[in-house]
Amino acid sequence: MTEKSWIEEKYKDIEYNLKTIREEIAKAAALSGRSEKDIDFMAVTKTVDEMFINHAIDCGITLIGENKVQEMLRKKPNLHLDGVRKNLIGHLQSNKASQIVGEVDMIESVDSLKIAREISKQALKKGIVQDVLVEVNIGREESKTGIMPECVEDLLGQMGECTGLRVCGLMAIPPICDNTTELCKFFENMYNMYVDIGSKKLDNVYMNVLSMGMSGDFSEAIRSGANHIRVGSKIFGPRIY
Numbered sequence: 001m002t003e004k005s006w007i008e009e010k011y012k013d014i015e016y017n018l019k020t021i022r023e024e025i026a027k028a029a030a031l032s033g034r035s036e037k038d039i040d041f042m043a044v045t046k047t048v049d050e051m052f053i054n055h056a057i058d059c060g061i062t063l064i065g066e067n068k069v070q071e072m073l074r075k076k077p078n079l080h081l082d083g084v085r086k087n088l089i090g091h092l093q094s095n096k097a098s099q100i101v102g103e104v105d106m107i108e109s110v111d112s113l114k115i116a117r118e119i120s121k122q123a124l125k126k127g128i129v130q131d132v133l134v135e136v137n138i139g140r141e142e143s144k145t146g147i148m149p150e151c152v153e154d155l156l157g158q159m160g161e162c163t164g165l166r167v168c169g170l171m172a173i174p175p176i177c178d179n180t181t182e183l184c185k186f187f188e189n190m191y192n193m194y195v196d197i198g199s200k201k202l203d204n205v206y207m208n209v210l211s212m213g214m215s216g217d218f219s220e221a222i223r224s225g226a227n228h229i230r231v232g233s234k235i236f237g238p239r240i241y
């Protein structure tokens with residue numbers, strides 16, 4: 001295949017995938033008494049070439065997510081970002097906070113008071129308020145980032161003092177599960193935590209984003225109450241590292 005026809009094929013795949021995903025989103029949203037419009041659909045663009053990201057944007061994507069600070073900053077100038085929000089979804093180290101604060105619309109991966117304080121400090125320095133989500137390690141997995149579920153409320157309480165940021169909700173990646181029932185338990189636990197903590201009206205906490213669901217499980221996540229999903233490989237194909 002020539003270079004050109006390979007790119008054309010890939011563009012068509014992206015168009016087809018987006019159409020299929022949007023249909024699934026609408027179906028899952030309806031099953032939980034909502035509409036497609038209630039679900040914020042993020043295209044996860046890690047390892048994806050800018051021309052394909054721009055194509056997804058041309059096809060209506062208005063929210064993109066990257067894992068790594070460096071990759072986000074490198075690609076940003078090459079993207080058609082007019083009207084497109086961009087979030088950081090990967091783990092953030094304190095020493096990188098100054099580079100990313102103010103460069104993204106939201107940092108979805110805050111999981112300690114230390115990183116929250118650093119983000120807040122950098123935001124105040126830049127004279128902005130940085131929107132963030134708190135990442136929860138819902139499966140209590142050693143190997144994963146995110147704060148343990150039982151510590152979420154304390155952390156949110158302490159984040160009240162971080163006036164350079166605004167907590168907009170919660171993010172989670174569930175463990176790999178053997179079946180849908182087990183998977184949905186994790187999603188439902190997250191949803192309950194989101195509603196419970198939201199009802200407490202903590203200072204500086206606005207619980208209106210529940211970010212969960214990826215390529216393999218976004219339907220289940222939506223049916224369990226997610227209103228923000230993060231889909232990568234189902235749009236762009238398998239990642240090549």
Ligand SMILES: *Cc1c(COP(=O)(O)O)cnc(C)c1O
Pocket residue numbers: 044046067089090173214215216230231232233234
């Ligand atoms: C890579 C990634 C995704 C998307 O994963 P896919 O399975 O490719 O959809 C979502 N969220 C986070 C935090 C990720 O790192």
